[in-house]
Amino acid sequence: MKRSVSLAAFLLLLVATVGYPQAPEATGQRGQRGERGARGQRGQQQPSQPAAPTPRFKDGTVNLSAAAGEKGFWNVGTTSVYGRGLPGNLTAEQIPFEPWAKALFQYRQATSTKDDPHARCVPDGGIHFWQLTNGVEIIQQPELNRIIMVAGHNHIWKVVHMEPGRVHPSPDVITYGYLGDAIGHWEGDTLVIDTVGFNEKFWFHRGGLPHTSEMHLIERLTRVDHDTLKYEATLDDPGAYTKPWSGGSLIRWQTTNYDGSPGGEIDEYYCMDNERDSQHFASK
Amino acid sequence: MKLRAYIAICFLACFALSAAAFAQEGHPLVGTWHGSWGVDDKNRNDVTLVITFTGKGQIISGVVNPGSNSAPIQKATLDPANWAVHFEADAKDSGGKPVHYVVDGKIEDIGSVHRSIAGTWTAGTARNNFKVTRD
Numbered sequence: 001m002k003r004s005v006s007l008a009a010f011l012l013l014l015v016a017t018v019g020y021p022q023a024p025e026a027t028g029q030r031g032q033r034g035e036r037g038a039r040g041q042r043g044q045q046q047p048s049q050p051a052a053p054t055p056r057f058k059d060g061t062v063n064l065s066a067a068a069g070e071k072g073f074w075n076v077g078t079t080s081v082y083g084r085g086l087p088g089n090l091t092a093e094q095i096p097f098e099p100w101a102k103a104l105f106q107y108r109q110a111t112s113t114k115d116d117p118h119a120r121c122v123p124d125g126g127i128h129f130w131q132l133t134n135g136v137e138i139i140q141q142p143e144l145n146r147i148i149m150v151a152g153h154n155h156i157w158k159v160v161h162m163e164p165g166r167v168h169p170s171p172d173v174i175t176y177g178y179l180g181d182a183i184g185h186w187e188g189d190t191l192v193i194d195t196v197g198f199n200e201k202f203w204f205h206r207g208g209l210p211h212t213s214e215m216h217l218i219e220r221l222t223r224v225d226h227d228t229l230k231y232e233a234t235l236d237d238p239g240a241y242t243k244p245w246s247g248g249s250l251i252r253w254q255t256t257n258y259d260g261s262p263g264g265e266i267d268e269y270y271c272m273d274n275e276r277d278s279q280h281f282a283s284k
Numbered sequence: 285m286k287l288r289a290y291i292a293i294c295f296l297a298c299f300a301l302s303a304a305a306f307a308q309e310g311h312p313l314v315g316t317w318h319g320s321w322g323v324d325d326k327n328r329n330d331v332t333l334v335i336t337f338t339g340k341g342q343i344i345s346g347v348v349n350p351g352s353n354s355a356p357i358q359k360a361t362l363d364p365a366n367w368a369v370h371f372e373a374d375a376k377d378s379g380g381k382p383v384h385y386v387v388d389g390k391i392e393d394i395g396s397v398h399r400s401i402a403g404t405w406t407a408g409t410a411r412n413n414f415k416v417t418r419d
Contacts, residue, residue: 200310239339
């Protein structure tokens, strides 16, 4: 239990995927059902020399994707070095749960996250979006004032609106969705994404941290060098937590395909269409 | 006749879709619950609960049997230690007389989107059992 709790430290569990050998069972996660194992595990190159500097566009803006002539994407589940939580991440004991949320989280952990809607191919929003081993590709379109984030798992995409001065719709008219209404801006070299309007039909976090539709998520993405994306999130959800809290992780740049071959391209993967093991699902 | 069958199929399809669409993973009580209460298996009263939740203040509210004879849910609580549920409501019986409900139950299968609440449903002085299941 103690191990489960400490590992449950927030985002962390970005972890759960591959980083720690013990992580999957310790966090009650048996790997992502409906996925083809952990992608990109074969043929991984461990960084043996300092990574190249952060790529930039001509105007100096950080390039969060592949530079010209390169390929690649972000994948939390790629190496034993990356994917761990940042120093200072909270442990599960430190997370300011409301009592019902703590009890529900503990139940989900104790039951190996068997009820995760992810197993029923429900889209994964919030932090969960980054916790899929199929990776994420970021497409910056400054001419359109938007950034598109494409998740390899089920090929869902999140639109981050970058128009200056844009505000969220009011709660009474907003459409509550899996990915929410996301507005971004740059703070120096950090992309800050402010998202509200999440529905309650999914788990926003792979380890089973509960949320409500009142969740306000602020994500900070910093490409600290060519191969590393620092992911930080601050969660303000008065429905499930007594106060805002934060955590983060490092996400690795992947230059191989899912099978480890050279390439760095996200391939087409759809949960339902490709599923061949549903008889072994624990969830209903 | 064909038209009626078509309408019936559309209605059922919409109902099925809406049931799936309202699956939710937030506060365990939120949603629409259907079931019945009564003293035994033969004497049942259909009941629908629509329960909402407000984060600030952790307020659980809602209505019993939404519609012209709805009764607001009062004094609702959830004890996460054992998922015990309590609420009360002032309604009217089939004869139009005021009746006070005191409901105590427990959430079963907490992880399921189709979880249930079962327990005792006291109507006035009559003690009944009840069970409702979330859509």
